[in-house]
Amino acid sequence: MANDASAVSDTRSPHSLADPFSPPADSALWRKNFLVGAATASYQIEGAVDEDGRLPSIWDTFSTTPGKVLAGDTGAVACDHYHRWEADVDMLVSLGLEGYRLSIAWPRVMDAAGLPNRKGLDFYKRLLNRLKEKGITTFVTLYHWDLPQHLEDRGGWLNRDTAYRFADYADLMSRELAGTVDAWATLNEPWCSAFLGYGNGHHAPGLADVGFATQAMHHLLLAHGLAMPVLRTNDPASQKGIVANIGRGTPNSDSTADRRAAHLFEVQHNAWILDPLLKGAYPRDLFELWPGTEPLMLDGDMQTVSAPLDFLGINYYFRTNVSSDGAHGFRDVPLEGVERTQMGWEVFPDGLRDLLTGFKSTYHNLPPIYITENxxxxxxxxxDGHVDDTQRISFLKRHLAAVDQAIKAGVEIRGYFLWSLMDNFEWAFGYERRFGVVHVDYSTQKRTVKRSAELVAKFLKERKARV
Structure with a gap:
């Protein structure tokens, strides 16, 4: 299809632009060097799943399995970004966004023998070159969950060999794309890949065994560690890091048992990933929660996993209120009367601030942070041609305030990426849940800028005028 810029509908009205959004005058967010951008992921927006040599991924398989994704939705077309990328870049630029975080589809760029697929590589080269021409800072994630199905057929992340295949993939991409990427992230949210994919079956490949989850996590983190020196060798001017999703756990009461439960929640959600990266060891409490699930590893693995990071990407969405399950774990206790999103997640900006300041105290080698999704x-x-997403505007303003509070408490935070640039395929929830600051009509592929995006654009224009 043609890359038709007319598919973008500019809804910025004088009334909308008058609404309050900008941070207070003393906010660190006014700094010129604080990057503000938006994020997407390959399977969620690209479509074109069987074009130009792209191989099947685990999400192609999972989403076409009856009962796995809401309404039977798949990413076969998604936002058709593969064909509309030029107009989407123009839209990003028109909003004044300074950074763009995207992911590469591993099955699009390599064949089953590990050889490069030139048509797939050329797509990303064109995209990244255009972004650089437009002055957009580029954050590229190598793995945002779309593992090639042929690797899953050989065991996926339960197979140690997948970590070495990932290093080969990182080698190819960093050689081919060197100079067009400002920051590389090896993995997006290994907690989701390991636990949702292998621990409870909610995500692809749909396996459900906690022992599988801990083994998959080890191989994911090993893949990260093996890729880091490759990235440093091939593209030395770029930043290198990883992206983790974090969760705030709060106790349902002040009892010792409930406070322990909240601690264990954060151990499995946060320390399971951050301790190996920043301390070189898994948290012992993890195996109190999940006894007998210690992963198999080789000597030297943890030194590989804990290679120094240039940055840590943090994704945050909600908190979970928990109580003791009466044994050695926790159970969710949803609070009543709290604000929730369409996902049913509680809106809790203080959780982001508290986690960030807590990490600064816990990890003395904490690298600079980017909020890579929120x-x-x-x-x-x-x-009438407008999308008035009032709750999102309030959500973003409060979470940016939490980021500002963490910065003022001494946490080095260098930027913030909205999730997401546009509505897209929301994994097991299909197309029902809309996270974008740009609305997508999936029947026509028309993009309509939401009021939240208008106000972010207004803030960025004001900030640019100040400096």
Whole structure:
């Protein structure tokens, strides 16, 4: 299809632009060097799943399995970004966004023998070159969950060999794309890949065994560690890091048992990933929670995993209120009367601030941080050409305030990426849940800028005028 810029509908009205959004005058977010951008992921937006030599991924398989994804949705077309990328870049630029975080589809760029697929590589080269021409800072994630199905057929992340294949993939991409990428992230949210993919079956490949999850996590983190020196050799001017999703756990009461439960929640959600990266060891409490699930590893693995990071990407969405399960774990206790998003997640900005300041105290080698995802889903509709996403505007303003508070408490945070640039395939929830600051009509592929994006653009224009 043609890359038709007219598919973008500019809804910025004088009334909308008058609404409050900008941070207070003393906010660190006004700094010129604080990067503000938006993020996407390959399977969620690209479509074109069987074009130009792209191989099947685990999400192609999972989403076409009956009962796995809401309404039977798949990423076969998604936002058709593979064909509309030029107009999407123009839209990003029109909003004044300074950074763009995207991911590469591993099955699009390598064949089953590990050889490069030139048509797939050329797509990303064109995209990244255009972004650089437009002055956009580029953050590229190598793995945002779309593992090639042929690797899953050989065991996926339960197979140690997948970590070495990932290093080969990182080698190819960093050689081919060197100079067009400002920051490389090896993995996006290994907690989701390991636990949702192998621990409870909610995500691809759909396995459900906690012992599988801990082994998959080890191989994911090993893959990260093996890729880091490759990236440093091939593209020395870029930053290198990893992206982790974090969760705030709070106790349902002040009892010792409930406070322990909240601690264990954060151990399995946060320390399971951050301790190996920043301390070189898994947290012992993890195996109190999940006894007998210690992963198999080789001597030297943890030294590989804990290679120094240039940055740590942090994704945050909600908190979980928990109580003791009466044994050695925790159970969710949803609070009543709290604000929630379309996902059912509680809106809790203080959790982001508290986790960030806590990490600064816990990890003395904490690298600079980028908030690589933050946002919310709402049931957005276009009415008279406009999308008035009031809850998202409030959500973003409060979470940016939490980021500012963490910066003022001494946490080095260098930027913030909205999740997401546009509505897209929301994994097991299909197309029902809308996270974008740009609305997508999936039947026509028309993009409509939401009011939240208008106000972010207004803030960025004001900030640019100040400096």
């Amino acid at each position: 946002g919310m889903a709402s049931d957005d509709k276009v009415i």
